[in-house]
Every structure is written in C-alpha cells, then in structure tokens.
Amino acid sequence: MAAKKLGLREKYSKMTRDLSWDPTYQSMDKIYPQMNLEGLKIEDWDKWEDPFRLTMDAYWKYQAEKERKLYSIIEAFAQNNGQLNVTDARYVNALKLFLNGVSPLEYAAHRGFAMMGRQFPGVGAQVACQMQSVDELRHVQTQVHTISHYNKYFNGLDDFRHKHDNVWYLSVPKSFFDDAMTAGPFEFITAISFSFEYVLTNLLFMPFMSGAAYNGDMATVTFGFSAQSDEARHMTLGLEVIKFMLEQHPDNVPIVQRWIDKWFWRGYRLLSLVAMMMDYMLPKKVMSWKEAWEMYFVQNGGALFEDLARYGIRMPKYWEETVKGMDHLSHQTWNTFYTHNHAAAFHTWMPDQEEQEWLSAKYPESFDKYYRPRWDFYTKLEEEGKPFGNPSLPMLCQTCQIPMFYTEADDPTTVSYRVSEHKGNKYHTCSDGCKDIFDHEPEKYIQAWLPVHQIFQGNCGGASLDDVLDWYRMDKGVENVHYRFSADYANWKKWKGLDDEPAADDAAEIQQAASA
Amino acid sequence: MSNNMVYIALQNNEEARPIIEAIEQDNPHAVINHFPAMVKIDAPGRIVVNRETVEELIGRDWDPQEIHISLVSISGNVDETEDAFMLERLA
Numbered sequence: 265m266a267a268k269k270l271g272l273r274e275k276y277s278k279m280t281r282d283l284s285w286d287p288t289y290q291s292m293d294k295i296y297p298q299m300n301l302e303g304l305k306i307e308d309w310d311k312w313e314d315p316f317r318l319t320m321d322a323y324w325k326y327q328a329e330k331e332r333k334l335y336s337i338i339e340a341f342a343q344n345n346g347q348l349n350v351t352d353a354r355y356v357n358a359l360k361l362f363l364n365g366v367s368p369l370e371y372a373a374h375r376g377f378a379m380m381g382r383q384f385p386g387v388g389a390q391v392a393c394q395m396q397s398v399d400e401l402r403h404v405q406t407q408v409h410t411i412s413h414y415n416k417y418f419n420g421l422d423d424f425r426h427k428h429d430n431v432w433y434l435s436v437p438k439s440f441f442d443d444a445m446t447a448g449p450f451e452f453i454t455a456i457s458f459s460f461e462y463v464l465t466n467l468l469f470m471p472f473m474s475g476a477a478y479n480g481d482m483a484t485v486t487f488g489f490s491a492q493s494d495e496a497r498h499m500t501l502g503l504e505v506i507k508f509m510l511e512q513h514p515d516n517v518p519i520v521q522r523w524i525d526k527w528f529w530r531g532y533r534l535l536s537l538v539a540m541m542m543d544y545m546l547p548k549k550v551m552s553w554k555e556a557w558e559m560y561f562v563q564n565g566g567a568l569f570e571d572l573a574r575y576g577i578r579m580p581k582y583w584e585e586t587v588k589g590m591d592h593l594s595h596q597t598w599n600t601f602y603t604h605n606h607a608a609a610f611h612t613w614m615p616d617q618e619e620q621e622w623l624s625a626k627y628p629e630s631f632d633k634y635y636r637p638r639w640d641f642y643t644k645l646e647e648e649g650k651p652f653g654n655p656s657l658p659m660l661c662q663t664c665q666i667p668m669f670y671t672e673a674d675d676p677t678t679v680s681y682r683v684s685e686h687k688g689n690k691y692h693t694c695s696d697g698c699k700d701i702f703d704h705e706p707e708k709y710i711q712a713w714l715p716v717h718q719i720f721q722g723n724c725g726g727a728s729l730d731d732v733l734d735w736y737r738m739d740k741g742v743e744n745v746h747y748r749f750s751a752d753y754a755n756w757k758k759w760k761g762l763d764d765e766p767a768a769d770d771a772a773e774i775q776q777a778a779s780a
Numbered sequence: 781m782s783n784n785m786v787y788i789a790l791q792n793n794e795e796a797r798p799i800i801e802a803i804e805q806d807n808p809h810a811v812i813n814h815f816p817a818m819v820k821i822d823a824p825g826r827i828v829v830n831r832e833t834v835e836e837l838i839g840r841d842w843d844p845q846e847i848h849i850s851l852v853s854i855s856g857n858v859d860e861t862e863d864a865f866m867l868e869r870l871a
Binding site for chain 1: 849
C-alpha cells in the first residue's frame, strides 16, 4: 500500500528544514564567517519560510518541463527562419544590448547565489539560493542558445563575453553586479533579490518580452517567459528576505533601509538602457518607459512600500527624482548612444516621423520642446551623408559608471553632477543618489574600473579610437555604425526584397560609407 | 488613501487560459488586462487561484504548483497550499 501523500507544508518541512543538522566539529562562526560582517542581527533562522514551499524534486520536474517547451520552440524557430519574421532588423539591436549587457549578468547571478547559499546558516535560505543559482545558469544558457540563431544572420552578437568585460557602456551592468557580489551576503541578497528582482525586474523582462512578442520574435519571447517564470520565485525570495531581516531585530531596519536606497538608485540608473530600448529600439512599441515606470514602480512599488511601512521601511530615497526623470530618461540615453555609435556594438538611428509622433504623444511635456529639434538636426545630417558623432570621451559617474549626461531633476537643460573629495582627490558622480553611495563607501568606489580613465591610463589597447575599438574587438565599420549605413540593414532589405539597393556582398562599400 | 493592489501576470497560452478563467470566476473584484503574449490581472487586496475551479475547467487533477510553468510575475505576499495559490496585501 502506498504511503500517505505528504501535505505541501509537511513536504516542504521534511525536504528542506529536516535536511539540516547542527554542526559539532566547528563553531558556526567558522563555518559561516560572513554572518557578522554587516551588522545584521539574526536570532532564529527557522523563521525563514519560502512561501512557495517548492522542494527540489518538484523544482526539477517543473524546470524540466519549462526546458522542453522552450527547446521545441527554439527548434521550430530555427527551422522556419524565424529571424525573417521580426518587424524589422532594427529590432535585433535590442537583442544585441540584451546579450552583451544582460545575459552575462545572469551568469554573475548564478555565481552570486552559489556563493551566498554557502554563507547563510539557515537551510530555507540555502535551498532557495541553490534553486536560484541553478535558475540563473539556465537563463544564461538558454539566452545564449536562443540568440545564437540570430548570430548567424546579424552582426554584433558573436563576442558577448569579451565585450561585456571590456566595452565602456557594458561596464555599467557589469559593475552593478560586481558591486553587489563584493558586498556581504545580506547586502547582496537585498540588492539582487529585493531591489533588482522584486522592485525593478518587471521593468526589464516584461517590456522586453512583450516587446519581443509584439515585434515577431517568438524565440526571445519564449526564453524570456521561461526565465521570467523563475523570476516570480526570485521575487518572492526577495520579499521574504526583506521581511525576515526586518522581523529578526529592529536594529536591522536602518541597515536594510540604506541598502534599499542604494540598490534602488543603482537599479534605476541601470534601467536607463531599458528605457531607451522601449522608446527607441522596438519598431513596434508596447508602452512607453514613462507608462511602464508609472505602472510597475509608482503604482506597484507604491503598494509594496506601503506594505513595508509596518516594519519602519519607507520609499527608497530619491524616488521622486525618478518620477520627474520619466520625461527625459530614454531620450537622453538614446542621444548619448546615437552620438557615440562609433564606439557602440549595436546600431542606432533616428526615429521616423511616425515614431516621433508617438514619442510626442507619450511625452507631451518634453519631447517636442527638448528632443525633436535635435532629432531633426541629426536626421538632416544623416541624409546629407555626414552623420553626427561625438569623438570626445565622456566623464563618467564614479558610482554608476554612466557618462554624465543626465540633467537636474528640475531643469532638463542643466547637466547634473556632484563632487566628493576623498584623501585629496576629487570624485564626480551624476546625482545625489550616486554621491550618497560613493560617500558612504569611498574606499570601495575609488577602485572602480572606469573605462574612460582606463583608456587615458593606456590600459585599453592604445591612445587612438581605432586602438581602443580593436581592443574591444569591435568589427569597425560593421558593428559600430548608424543603422542606415549598416550591413544588417542592407542584408535585411535583400532578404525581404524591399528594394534593389546593393546588399551584403557589397559590405565593403557600406563600411566605406559609414566610416566616411 | 491606501494602495494595496496585488497582481499576477501569466503567459497567454493554452496552459494558462483555464487558470486565468478560474481567477476571473473566483475574483470578481479583479481586472484583467491583455498585453502581447501576456495577461496581467490586478486586484485590490487579494487574488486567489483555487485548485478546484481549475480542475473543473480542465477536467483533470491540477496541482497549484503547476502555475510555475506559466507564471510571468506577481506582486503581493504569496501563500501556497495544496488547494490554492494566493496573493495578499493587507489594506
């Protein structure tokens, strides 16, 4: 006779809590040396409970099913030349940004959660970290695998690992994760599980994946949703860890609040890339950055922080600035990439008239006044065959590593920058948020590997733009040109029979046009 | 004015559709929003997915943990049992 089936609570308890034991050969302090690094007070690890109550056996079962679904779609996509069904080849640049900027973060998260799972004494936390570590490895693998099909047809997708570790703008996502991984385990999990996964990840995955769906990219929709189905669990972990820390001891509240403030701001800065992707890179738009920020942060984040108020937690510092910034973020970011396209491994372009109408309708306060005239000017120069590029190297924020192009929250015509002094040197940051972060841990951030500083110090292949691009392994004249002059565009027109201009085979001619 | 909205987002596919329908039946206060490839359901205070309702719609046994296959995102405090998957946020 079969044994009685365990209830969910009972099963979770048997297969997580009951797997642990109390060590006797070594003290807890020696086994978990990082537990006292950060000043957090934890009195009872048994209070940790995963509300999903997922056990490893169920985990493997559901993950295997997700993989089977994903791979059947990836295969169908490849067999049917799915790359030809995207709205237009501009869309693929969102994938370039994703693969070079985001997928390596999945790998970093895999490493991070493996390390943190080792550091937490509670078995509930260990099991949750273990699952998440395996999830993140699955994410990077499935993303690389899915996008490898596009790599056969489009430029800029073939060297993401090298690019992520070296190219200037990719130091923004890279340093975000490096910052988290070099913190203690509680800060790491607050940074990634709560601030990034719970508060902000919806803004990365949901628009990206809905955007992919809307733009005919079935493969990306599928890996995206397959990964996102794990995110719901990660988000739950994020909320659980925050509640756990806050419930353990009142002294934890100010420490946790500082981390929430820091990582909210770090995450918001990082999401500038998503803002421009939504407003500029999707040929068919799902919603504007502003609408997404209102929906996922103002509305949903507002509810979350009302909920956390009972623990003494308030909204993240400077959140009001993110609301004022909604009207400008994507435009200013796109402007920077457009004018530095010669140093970026994806294509940029100016929105056509119809797209500008959309931007104008979505951003009635800002677009026509501040950005449309600039776009018209750039478009005119492009049409004259002399696209605008800014050859100077920008000053970077010491904290977020983003070029200092953001404007003051109350004045979109004044560039925002702040200065701190530390041991006789000046350090520049882009905002009060980034300055606070620097000032709290200057010894950490003065070590930042700032791409522009590194170029000037001679650590990036040489002194000329050409030398640096070679060191980035940038395929010059191919990857780093405006879309109008790209081989991707020429190939696309040929494949889709859009006109009879010379294509692919004449890549040399196009390169010439681009570098002229 | 208190904001205690919760939401659940599910993929818009064959597997999720009966779950969405069950949510509609059991949560008359919820609002269903359609996005490309995805359905987002918002409600004040609480959303519940009942095993029984889903089972009636699909005509077979259904384990609430199967929701993991089609889940896109959630907001709210999760509670999961053999009989239901719940999201809650007190006013």
